[in-house]
Amino acid sequence: MFEFAWWWVWFALPLPLLFLLLPAVPRSEGASLRVPALLPGETASGRKPARSKWMLIIALLAWLCLVFAAARPQWLGEPVSIPDEGRELMLAVDLSGSMKIDDMEVNGRQVNRLTMIKSVLHDFIKRRVGDRLGLILFADTAYLQAPLTYDRQTVADLLDESVIGLVGEQTAIGDAIGLAVKRFKQRDESNNVVILLTDGQNTAGNITPAQAKELAVESGATLYTIGVGADEMLIRSFFGSRQVNPSQELDEAMLTDLAESTGGQYFRARNAEELENIYQTLDQLEPIKGEARKLRPRTALFFYPLALGLLLSALPALIYCLRNMGYRLRGQARSGGGA
Numbered sequence: 001m002f003e004f005a006w007w008w009v010w011f012a013l014p015l016p017l018l019f020l021l022l023p024a025v026p027r028s029e030g031a032s033l034r035v036p037a038l039l040p041g042e043t044a045s046g047r048k049p050a051r052s053k054w055m056l057i058i059a060l061l062a063w064l065c066l067v068f069a070a071a072r073p074q075w076l077g078e079p080v081s082i083p084d085e086g087r088e089l090m091l092a093v094d095l096s097g098s099m100k101i102d103d104m105e106v107n108g109r110q111v112n113r114l115t116m117i118k119s120v121l122h123d124f125i126k127r128r129v130g131d132r133l134g135l136i137l138f139a140d141t142a143y144l145q146a147p148l149t150y151d152r153q154t155v156a157d158l159l160d161e162s163v164i165g166l167v168g169e170q171t172a173i174g175d176a177i178g179l180a181v182k183r184f185k186q187r188d189e190s191n192n193v194v195i196l197l198t199d200g201q202n203t204a205g206n207i208t209p210a211q212a213k214e215l216a217v218e219s220g221a222t223l224y225t226i227g228v229g230a231d232e233m234l235i236r237s238f239f240g241s242r243q244v245n246p247s248q249e250l251d252e253a254m255l256t257d258l259a260e261s262t263g264g265q266y267f268r269a270r271n272a273e274e275l276e277n278i279y280q281t282l283d284q285l286e287p288i289k290g291e292a293r294k295l296r297p298r299t300a301l302f303f304y305p306l307a308l309g310l311l312l313s314a315l316p317a318l319i320y321c322l323r324n325m326g327y328r329l330r331g332q333a334r335s336g337g338g339a
Helices: 007-012 015-021 049-070 113-126 152-161 173-183 209-219 252-261 272-282 303-338
Strands: 002-004 073-076 080-082 087-094 104-106 109-111 132-138 142-149 191-198 222-228 233-237 240-244 265-269 293-295 298-300
Touching: 002 007, 007 049, 015 049, 049 303, 087 113, 087 142, 087 152, 087 173, 104 113, 104 272, 109 113, 113 152, 113 222, 113 272, 132 152, 132 173, 142 152, 142 173, 173 191, 173 209, 191 252, 209 222, 209 252, 222 252, 222 272, 252 265, 265 272
Parallel strands: 087 132, 087 191, 191 222, 222 265
Antiparallel strands: 002 073, 073 298, 080 293, 104 109, 132 142, 233 240
């Protein structure tokens, strides 16, 4: 359906007619100075009547186009249903120094833990249609990078821009959970879910994991904790190679207690495949249906009449320049022929 967003702008259409109401400028009856014509066939007093008529028509058409564009014409598409499942989901991602350990693999390439999380988390974010997503980054302390929003692309972009060490080198798990719980908007019949990804233990912050757990239980939030990191990693040196456990500092007991105390679950992600399987499991979280919402997509059309109006506005000057150029070329040709 076609409509004008600012239909009231059309009241400005008759404004050029106001010039007709202006008093005429009295002409002087004294001696006048005759000047040569600007273009062939023109008199000193002005252009030919026919040309003035065409210029007036062009000016009126240009004004019509500009008013048409200012009224913001747009096309409204058919109503599209937007699922509103009533789920509010906060992602808390660890940016501590240990996240730079290269014990993960993505598409056959050895990468660090944060890079793997970004790679897999992107698909998870895209599938969250109807959910409100938020993003918290934590290390020495926790920062709200993105409040709860339906704008999934912005959340994904902010996750991409995060770097290890941005907020320190330690791990404030309690602060991350506490901040996530406080940011949940009070909403009736809503699933408040925190997905926390970390590779270590709580070593910083003002809130202990026990205090954060109490906050989550009181608010009714569900915690899903994910321990990231491989169990084995081959270290090569001048003296040979040896197997080490790069995840020996991961506090799985604490993460399990946090999750199970709130009705959630603890997951272990040793590689990208396991993390993807975890996200598929999280996809099965029971949503709570909210009120149905409908959206009519809008396509702006103002730039078409605007471009035409600007072109018509420039047309008289263009015609004048072309005619004047032709006149000068013909004058130069006659001068050359006479010589």
